[in-house]
Amino acid sequence: MSGYLRKVIFGIICLIAIGGLFLGFRSHEGDTNNISSTRVVTDSTGREVTIPTHPKRVVLLNASHLDLYYYAGGKETNTIVGKPTSEALSDEVKEGTKNIEQIGVIHNPSVETILKLQPDLVIGVNVPFHQQLIPTLEKANIPVLIKSLDTYEDVISTLGFYGELTGEEEIAQAKIKEIEADYEKAIARAENKTAPRSLIIWGTTDSFSMATSKSFTGDLLKRLGGNNIADNVDSVAKDSGYIPLGMEYIATQDPEAIFVVTHGDVDAVKNSIDENLGQNPLWQDISAVKNNRVYVLPYQLFAVNPGTNIAKAINILADDLYLQE
Structure with a gap:
């Protein structure tokens, strides 16, 4: 084999080796890019x-x-x-x-x-x-x-x-x-105003509870200066968001505005409230009931945390709390 031919073969082998290294490097780089941080x-x-x-x-x-x-x-x-x-x-x-x-x-x-x-x-x-x-x-x-x-x-x-x-x-x-x-905007509407005594009822077809300021809706009401009567119950646990509803207690506190949050079938819960609370003489004598200030809050905004619609929820509360002032 001539010297020239040996040089040509050697050059080809070097190129193949370099190409293999290059391809190997590129393959490794691709694997690295596929690893998520x-x-x-x-x-x-x-x-x-x-x-x-x-x-x-x-x-x-x-x-x-x-x-x-x-x-x-x-x-x-x-x-x-x-x-x-x-x-x-x-x-x-x-x-x-x-x-x-x-x-x-x-x-x-x-x-x-x-x-x-x-x-x-x-x-x-x-x-x-x-x-x-x-x-x-x-x-x-x-x-x-x-x-x-x-x-x-x-x-x-x-x-x-x-x-x-x-x-x-x-x-x-x-x-x-x-x-x-x-x-x-909602918070500004509550400035220098006295909120009415308020009650939040969390209702299902089976039971009713009073929501404290530790609940989602109760927290929004508190930010608006709402005077939540459930927070005044002596037996309320520090972190309790909901407590049993007591009609005698409600009658004594006489809320001026009542907010109802339904969980489950909205119409069924409303009917249950009418049947279980509406027929009670104590309920009929409450200021909020006599003055037609019982508000059933929109299911999508209050049954669960409304996410990006939270400002819309608190503005609805402000409308009802301060009669859209």
């Missing part, structure tokens, strides 16, 4: 949970979180793959998520459906039904984040957090500013 967050149960920095497949277990995630960029990124079966959704969210698979009602989510959807993040609220999902889903390497939504501040902070997850911080912040502006 993660972050560690502390949820409302105190657990430290490792979640994707920007999840690609998210399942929301309740209506409030679905609403917040949708308006924090979930709509734009199309990252929502599972939603709860719920009537407590705005028409816009219902329409925007009409093709998203339902995973069941808040109190009975389907583990099988969630696993089938292969999410990289599941988000729920601090209730036993969602906490019970954690062991099964974590075994499948699916992180579960539990986030409470008890107050106005919870809504604002969660909306901002979801904007980080979707990578659409500007969209989330714009929504926050919109909510804050409407919220401040």
Whole structure:
């Protein structure tokens, strides 16, 4: 073999070797790009949970979180793959998520459906039904984040957090500013005014409770200066959001405005109130009843935390509390 030929063969071998190294480097780079970054967050149960920095497949277990995630960029990124079966959704969210698979009602989510959807993040609220999902889903390497939504501040902070997850911080912040502006209008209406003595009734077809300021609606009422008679009960536990309804106590306190939050079939709850409370002479003698100031609050805004519609909820309360002044 001539020296020239040996040089040519050697050159070809070198080129093949270099090409192999280059291809190997490119393949490794591709693998690196496919590895999602993660972050560690502390949820409302105190657990430290490792979640994707920007999840690609998210399942929301309740209506409030679905609403917040949708308006924090979930709509734009199309990252929502599972939603709860719920009537407590705005028409816009219902329409925007009409093709998203339902995973069941808040109190009975389907583990099988969630696993089938292969999410990289599941988000729920601090209730036993969602906490019970954690062991099964974590075994499948699916992180579960539990986030409470008890107050106005919870809504604002969660909306901002979801904007980080979707990578659409500007969209989330714009929504926050919109909510804050409407919220401040409601708060301003309560300045220098004396709120009427108020009662919040949480009603189902089976039972009625009085809501304290530790409840969601009670917290909103308190922000408006509402004088909630349930807070005056001596036996109320420090963190109790709901206490048994006592007709004698209500009659003694004589509320001037009554707000009714229905849970379940709205018409059925209204009928139950008429049958169980309306026939009681003590009820008929209450100032709020005599003056036609018993307000049944909109189901979608008060039966659950209304998410991005929280400012709308507090403005409705302000309308009724101060007679739209």
